[in-house]
Amino acid sequence: MPIKLHSYWRSSASYRVRMALNLKGLDYTIEPVHLVRDGGQQHSEAYRALNPQGLVPTLEIDGQVISQSMAMLEYLEEQHPTPALLPADAPGRARVRAIANAIACDIHPLNNLRVLKYLVGELGVDEDAKLAWYRHWTELGLGQVEAMLDDPATGRFCHGDEPGLADCCLLPQVYNAQRFKCKLDAMPRILAICEALEQIPAIRRAAPENQPDAE
Amino acid sequence: MPIKLHSYWRSSASYRVRMALNLKGLDYTIEPVHLVRDGGQQHSEAYRALNPQGLVPTLEIDGQVISQSMAMLEYLEEQHPTPALLPADAPGRARVRAIANAIACDIHPLNNLRVLKYLVGELGVDEDAKLAWYRHWTELGLGQVEAMLDDPATGRFCHGDEPGLADCCLLPQVYNAQRFKCKLDAMPRILAICEALEQIPAIRRAAPENQPDAE
Numbered sequence: 015m016p017i018k019l020h021s022y023w024r025s026s027a028s029y030r031v032r033m034a035l036n037l038k039g040l041d042y043t044i045e046p047v048h049l050v051r052d053g054g055q056q057h058s059e060a061y062r063a064l065n066p067q068g069l070v071p072t073l074e075i076d077g078q079v080i081s082q083s084m085a086m087l088e089y090l091e092e093q094h095p096t097p098a099l100l101p102a103d104a105p106g107r108a109r110v111r112a113i114a115n116a117i118a119c120d121i122h123p124l125n126n127l128r129v130l131k132y133l134v135g136e137l138g139v140d141e142d143a144k145l146a147w148y149r150h151w152t153e154l155g156l157g158q159v160e161a162m163l164d165d166p167a168t169g170r171f172c173h174g175d176e177p178g179l180a181d182c183c184l185l186p187q188v189y190n191a192q193r194f195k196c197k198l199d200a201m202p203r204i205l206a207i208c209e210a211l212e213q214i215p216a217i218r219r220a221a222p223e224n225q226p227d228a229e
Numbered sequence: 230m231p232i233k234l235h236s237y238w239r240s241s242a243s244y245r246v247r248m249a250l251n252l253k254g255l256d257y258t259i260e261p262v263h264l265v266r267d268g269g270q271q272h273s274e275a276y277r278a279l280n281p282q283g284l285v286p287t288l289e290i291d292g293q294v295i296s297q298s299m300a301m302l303e304y305l306e307e308q309h310p311t312p313a314l315l316p317a318d319a320p321g322r323a324r325v326r327a328i329a330n331a332i333a334c335d336i337h338p339l340n341n342l343r344v345l346k347y348l349v350g351e352l353g354v355d356e357d358a359k360l361a362w363y364r365h366w367t368e369l370g371l372g373q374v375e376a377m378l379d380d381p382a383t384g385r386f387c388h389g390d391e392p393g394l395a396d397c398c399l400l401p402q403v404y405n406a407q408r409f410k411c412k413l414d415a416m417p418r419i420l421a422i423c424e425a426l427e428q429i430p431a432i433r434r435a436a437p438e439n440q441p442d443a444e
Contacts, residue, residue, distance in 0.1 A: 066376035067331055078320045081377075084299075084334070085326035092319055104307055105293045111300035115333075116282055119299070123338040132365070137354060150347070161281035162296075 017042035020064065020072040022049045022056075023225035026122060026186035027083040028071040032220035033182040034087050038094045039216070046227035049127055084118055087179055099179040110173045113162050113180035117187050121155035125190070145194065152191045156201055159184065163203040170210050177211060185211045189222065232257035235279065235287040237264045237271075238440035241337060241401035242298040243286040247435035248397040249302050253309045254431070261442035264342055299333055302394055314394040325388045328377050328395035332402050336370035340405070360409065367406045371416055374399065378418040385425050392426060400426050404437065 019035065021028035021044050035042050047070050048055045055061060056068045065072040065081045073080045076093070080086050091099050100107045123129070125148050133139040133147060167173055172180035188208050191198060198205060211217050222228060234250065236243035236259050250257050262285050263270045270276060271283045280287040280296045288295045291308070295301050306314050315322045338344070340363050348354040348362060382388055387395035403423045406413060413420060426432050437443060 066379075067335065067373040069335070076320075078323065080323045080327060082327040082330040082334070084330045085323050088326055089319060089323045092322070104304060105291075107307070108293065108295045108300050108304040111303055112295060112297040115297040115299045118330075119297070119334050119338050120282065120284070123334050124344065129339065132362070133352075136361070136365075137348075137352065137358060139352060143352060146351070147347070150351075158282040164281075 018074040029186035036216035117183040124151040160201040233289040244401035251431035332398040339366040375416040
C-alpha cells in the first residue's frame with residue numbers, strides 16, 4: 015500500500031509532514047483536501063470517516079490512518095529512523111520536542127483558518143484587528159522560539175547541523191508569518207535557519223507552491 | 230538532584246505532568262508559579278531564565294530544564310518506561326499521541342488565560358462572548374475527541390485498560406471544561422474515562438485542589 019497524505023497546500027500542519035516524508039525519502043501520494051471550496055472539504059462525511067476531527071492532514075500508512083501532524087512525525091521517526099529527525103540523546107530529544115511544541119501548541123492553533131473565521135464571524139472583529147491578532151500571537155511565539163534557540167545546541171538548524179523535527183514545525187510557521195507580514199527582523203536565528211532549510215531540495219519540494227493543489 | 234516541577238495548581242498543562250510523575254511513582258517537589266499574582270510570576274526574570282517562553286510548567290530533572298508539557302511526558306516515558314504511558318505497538322502509540330495532541334494543540338491553546346485576557350483586553354469582548362468562545366472550542370474539541378474514542382481500542386481509559394499519555398491530557402481538559410460549565414452530556418466515553426481516572430489515588434493526588442498552592 016502506498017503512503018497517502020491528505021493535505022492542503024497552504025496548511026502548515028500538512029507542510030510539516032511533507033517535509034518529514036521528503037527528508038526521509040519516502041514515496042507518497044498527495045490527496046488534496048480543499049479547506050475553502052465546497053464549504054471546506056475537510057467537513058465532508060467521507061473525510062470525517064478518516065479523520066473524525068475534520069482537520070488536515072491525515073496520513074494513510076502501513077494500513078492505518080493517523081491524524082494529528084505531531085503524531086505522524088513521531089510515527090515516521092519510529093518506523094523510518096534514518097535520517098533521524100530527533101537527536102540520539104534524551105536531553106536533545108526533549109529540547110527538540112519543546113521547540114516543536116512551542117510552535118505546534120502555542121502559535122499555530124491560534125492562527126488557524128477556523129479561529130480567524132470565528133473572530134470575524136462570531137465576534138465581529140474587523141480585518142485590522144484580525145491581522146493584529148494573527149501578528150500578536152505569531153510574533154510573540156516566534157520571539158519565544160528565538161529565545162529558545164539562544165543555546166549552544168542550536169547549529170545550522172534548530173538542533174545541530176541536520177534538519178529535524180523542530181525545523182519541520184518552524185519553516186511552515188515562518189512561511190505563514192511572512193504571508194501575514196509579521197515582523198521577524200529581530201529573529202536572526204530563525205531567519206538563518208529557514209534560509210538554510212530552503213536550500214535543501216527535499217524541503218523545497220514540500221513547500222506550498224510546489225504542491226499539486228497550489229493555486 | 231530531586232525532580233522539581235514549576236507548576237500552577239489550575240494550569241492544565243501542569244496537571245498533565247503531575248499525573249505522569251505520580252503514575253510513574255516519581256518523587257518531586259512542586260515550585261509554585263502564580264499566574265495571576267505580581268502581574269504573573271511566570272513573567273519574572275528569574276522564571277524566564279528557566280523557561281524563555283514564560284509559561285508553566287517547567288520540569289527540572291536529571292540536571293536539565295525542560296519546557297513544554299508534551300516534551301516532558303515523552304521524556305518521562307523514555308527515561309522511566311514503567312509503568313508505560315504509551316502502548317507497546319507503533320499504531321497504538323500513534324493513536325494515543327493523536328488523541329493527546331487533539332487536546333494539547335486543538336483545545337487547550339485557545340482557552341489559555343493569556344488568550345482570554347487578549348479577547349477581553351485588546352478585542353473588548355464582553356464576559357458572555359468570552360464564555361461562549363471558551364465553550365465553543367472546548368465543546369467542539371472534546372466532541373472530536375469523543376468521536377476518536379469511538380474505536381475498539383478504547384477501554385476503561387483512552388487506550389486499553391491502563392491510564393496513559395492521552396488520559397494525562399484528557400482529565401485536566403475536562404476539569405477545566407467543567408469549571409467553565411461546558412456541556413459534556415453528549416460525551417459518555419469521555420465522562421466514563423474521567424470517572425475511572427479519578428478513582429486512581431496517584432491521579433487524585435495530581436488534582437488542582439490537592440496542590441500546595443491551591444486556593
